[in-house]
Amino acid sequence: MNKKVFRLQKLQGHGSEYCSVPLCSVSSRYNSVVSFHSFPMDEKVKTKWLENIRRDNFQVTKHTKICSVHFTGDDFVEGSQRRRLKGSAIPTLFQWNQYGQVEPSRGVWEPLERPEPPNMDVDEGSVEDGSEMTCQDYCSAPEAAALDLALIKNKELKKEVEDLRNKLEQTQLHSRFGLQRFAASDEDIRFYTGFASYSHLMAFWELIEPATHQMIRVTNSKPTRETGATRKPTQTLPTIDEFFMFMMHLVLGLKERDLAHRFHVHQSTVSRIITSLANFLYFLLGSVCIWMPKDKVQAYLPEEFGNFQDTQVILYCTELHCQTPSSLLLQSEVFSNYKSHCTFKALIGMAPHGAITFVSGLYAGSVSDREMFRQSGIIPLLTPDMAIMVDKGFLVDDLVPCKIHRPVFLKRCTRMPAYDVKHTQSVARLRVHVERCIRQVKEHKLFDTVIPMSISGSINKLFTVSCLLVNYQNGPLVKAWSKF
Known part of the structure; x- marks a missing residue:
C-alpha cells in the first residue's frame, strides 16, 4: 500500500471551505494546497464516510466537505490535473487512530535516562584465570618525576603569560596617541611640543602639575534641578595628555577635528580641553611676574650692549593675519595699511639677554604703534634711569620718562653723518634680536x-600663553649668552 500522504502547508488562500471531521481545524482559508471533497452520491459509500468520521445524525449538505488530509495517496485518481477521489475512496486517517499524533515533549522535571556505562577493557587472561579486576587508585600520590614536569610546565606557562602581557602593553601604548608614546624620542617631543627634550618638557610639567588639580574646566553640563550645582565634568584623557594635545594645537596648528581623530575623542571634547588649558595657563603663567628689575637686567646684560648699558627692554610690534570679518565696520577696524590685510597687533618687549619680559594684549590692526604703546600698560613700568630700544616708528618721546635708543632719521639731509650711521648700525644690530624672539613665538x-x-574670543589668551612659553621652551638666542 502506498504510504504517500498530502501534508499541510500554511499558505493563505481566499476560500472559506472547512473540514467537517471532528477535531480537524483545516480550512481553505489558510491552506491553498489541501483540497476539499464533497460527500459521495452513493448511499453505501456515504454511510461509510459518516461512520468513519463518527458523526451520528449529521445532516449532509452540498457545502459539507472533507479535506484531503484524511485520505491516503491511493485514494486519488492519478494523472488528473485536479485532485479527484476514486469512487470507492473512504476517509481513514484521523486523529483518534494515531494518524499525525506527535510524541509529547518531555516534562522539565522528568528525569533523563542515563546511558549505559561503556564496557571497560579488561584483560582476557585475568578473567579466564578468575583473578579479581584491579581499578586505578586515584588517591595514591603521583610520582616525583610527574611533579617536576608539571612544575616546569607551570613556570613556562607563567613566563609566556608575562611576555604576552608585556607585548599587549606595548601594542596598546603604540596604538594610543599620547605623550608616553614619544617619550623615548627627543626629536619627536621637539616636533610636537616645541620643548628641546622630554626631560625639558617634564621639568616644566613638574612646575605646573600641582596646580592642575584646581583647574576649572569648560563644560557643557547644565545645573541640576535639585541643587542647582553643575555636575563635575568627566575627564576623558589624562591631564598630561591633555597638555600634550594643547601643545600640538599651539605648535603644529592642528585643527580640532584632526586632534579628535588622533586621540580618539569627540571634537567638542578637544575644543573644551583647549579652552580650559588656555585659561589655566594664561592665569598660571601670567601670575608670574616676567618684568625684571633694573638690577637684574644689568646683572645679565651681554657684552654687546656696552654702548647701551642702560637698556631695560627692546620693544617691537608684531601682527597676526586674521580672517576678514563679514561686518564692514569690523573690517575697517582690523585692516592694517602696513600689511594690506586684516590683522591683530601686539607689543612684545625683550630683555637684552633674550627673555620676553613684556607682552601686551592683542589690538585691532588699524591701531598705530604710538597708540598701542600708550594703551599697553608699559609706561608705568619705566623709570628715568632706564632706556628703551625701539624702531623708527615708535615716536613716543613725549610719553615715556626715560631715554630712547632708536635708529636716526635721515631728515632733510642728503647724506647721514658718520656718527649717525654708526649709531643706527649699532642699534639695528642689537634690535634685530627681538625680531628673532618674535620668530620663536610664530614658530607656533x-x-x-x-x-x-x-577663535577670536580665545586668541588673546592663546597668544599670551605662547609668548610666555617661549621663555620655558627655548635656550638663549645667542650661544655666547648661554651663561645668562
Missing part, C-alpha cells in the same frame, strides 16, 4: 597662518 604654527574668526 597657530599664529603663522590666517587666524579664523571662530
Whole structure:
C-alpha cells in the first residue's frame, strides 16, 4: 500500500471551505494546497464516510466537505490535473487512530535516562584465570618525576603569560596617541611640543602639575534641578595628555577635528580641553611676574650692549593675519595699511639677554604703534634711569620718562653723518634680536597662518600663553649668552 500522504502547508488562500471531521481545524482559508471533497452520491459509500468520521445524525449538505488530509495517496485518481477521489475512496486517517499524533515533549522535571556505562577493557587472561579486576587508585600520590614536569610546565606557562602581557602593553601604548608614546624620542617631543627634550618638557610639567588639580574646566553640563550645582565634568584623557594635545594645537596648528581623530575623542571634547588649558595657563603663567628689575637686567646684560648699558627692554610690534570679518565696520577696524590685510597687533618687549619680559594684549590692526604703546600698560613700568630700544616708528618721546635708543632719521639731509650711521648700525644690530624672539613665538604654527574668526574670543589668551612659553621652551638666542 502506498504510504504517500498530502501534508499541510500554511499558505493563505481566499476560500472559506472547512473540514467537517471532528477535531480537524483545516480550512481553505489558510491552506491553498489541501483540497476539499464533497460527500459521495452513493448511499453505501456515504454511510461509510459518516461512520468513519463518527458523526451520528449529521445532516449532509452540498457545502459539507472533507479535506484531503484524511485520505491516503491511493485514494486519488492519478494523472488528473485536479485532485479527484476514486469512487470507492473512504476517509481513514484521523486523529483518534494515531494518524499525525506527535510524541509529547518531555516534562522539565522528568528525569533523563542515563546511558549505559561503556564496557571497560579488561584483560582476557585475568578473567579466564578468575583473578579479581584491579581499578586505578586515584588517591595514591603521583610520582616525583610527574611533579617536576608539571612544575616546569607551570613556570613556562607563567613566563609566556608575562611576555604576552608585556607585548599587549606595548601594542596598546603604540596604538594610543599620547605623550608616553614619544617619550623615548627627543626629536619627536621637539616636533610636537616645541620643548628641546622630554626631560625639558617634564621639568616644566613638574612646575605646573600641582596646580592642575584646581583647574576649572569648560563644560557643557547644565545645573541640576535639585541643587542647582553643575555636575563635575568627566575627564576623558589624562591631564598630561591633555597638555600634550594643547601643545600640538599651539605648535603644529592642528585643527580640532584632526586632534579628535588622533586621540580618539569627540571634537567638542578637544575644543573644551583647549579652552580650559588656555585659561589655566594664561592665569598660571601670567601670575608670574616676567618684568625684571633694573638690577637684574644689568646683572645679565651681554657684552654687546656696552654702548647701551642702560637698556631695560627692546620693544617691537608684531601682527597676526586674521580672517576678514563679514561686518564692514569690523573690517575697517582690523585692516592694517602696513600689511594690506586684516590683522591683530601686539607689543612684545625683550630683555637684552633674550627673555620676553613684556607682552601686551592683542589690538585691532588699524591701531598705530604710538597708540598701542600708550594703551599697553608699559609706561608705568619705566623709570628715568632706564632706556628703551625701539624702531623708527615708535615716536613716543613725549610719553615715556626715560631715554630712547632708536635708529636716526635721515631728515632733510642728503647724506647721514658718520656718527649717525654708526649709531643706527649699532642699534639695528642689537634690535634685530627681538625680531628673532618674535620668530620663536610664530614658530607656533597657530599664529603663522590666517587666524579664523571662530577663535577670536580665545586668541588673546592663546597668544599670551605662547609668548610666555617661549621663555620655558627655548635656550638663549645667542650661544655666547648661554651663561645668562
